[in-house]
Amino acid sequence: MKRMLSGIKPTGRLTLGNYIGAIRNFVNYQNDYEMYIFIANMHAITVPQEKAELKRNTKDLIALYIACGLDPERVTIFLQSDVHEHAELGWIMTCNSYMGELQRMTQYKDKTAKGETGITAGLFTYPSLMAADILLYDADYVPVGVDQKQHVELTRNLAERFNNRYGDTFVVPEPLVEKVGAKVYSLQDPTKKMSKSDANPKGTIDLLDEPSVARKKIMSAVTDSIGIIQYDPENQPGISNLLTILSSLSGESIESIVARYDGKGYGDFKKEVGQCVFDFLTELQNKYKEIISSGLIEKVIKEGDEKARYIARKKVNKVKKKVGLEIF
């Protein structure tokens, strides 16, 4: 069975973008792959985090993984900071990364271009740690949204560089980016990614939003004056985004939705998308509430950490030998 690995940062509350671009795919793939899914809390602290909030977001993320349908019996769910090997291999990967290639990573480039101050060294070397996350487990595939594809490409380069220099050590992973939903856009500015850190809460649907609030956000989503429901991201980014959301949550193809709305207006369409999001969040949050009060997340993480550690330790030992960090 091929291996798959992915992770999400517990920064802010999870969005519908995280669900559609990532978690939904983890759930769809869990029967066909040996799956490792983690909480990237070491990545979270590359920007300042308030302690209590980080803890709450971490627990929420574990509960939401399970509420969204990840089966802990099948999937190894673990906490990055509990598996020390991430930090260990992360450092070795940092020492095999060039400043130039890290400077080309869009996340860092965007922040510096905006003139942001207070960018940490951790944020700069973040992609090297991400490479370690993936390479520790010999992952064949990494399911991610479009914004993370560049990091997986860098991981491939680092793996190949290491293998060339030290001999075959790492599996070279492939990013897995879905055709529909790999980038969900802001409801208020459908040219921008829906993001946990968006200053305008009306643009983002949080998985823990009150379902009626989420429905209102859909109803007030920015569209256009063309008046035809069709998938045309260039000229109708708002409508196309809503089509992506409805198709991803309902399983109905975009073509079939478009055909149903032939000759109909945006009002009816938004109502259906709003209702679909409302129903989805209601069901999800009921499960989330049960999980969070059940004590299950502690058990899941304890077991997941143990399985992850076993694999990660073996890999780090092998790497240290190859590099010359182990002398006996």
Ligand code: TYM
């Ligand atoms: P993060 O926490 O920003 O996002 C988690 C996942 O959600 C996807 N995503 C989206 N997909 C579609 N539309 C959106 N609007 C949207 N917003 C987010 C992301 O593409 C991602 O798949 N660096 C990673 C975490 C990480 C990781 C890893 C992932 C650390 N180590 C190893 C994979 C493998 C991150 O910041 O994701």
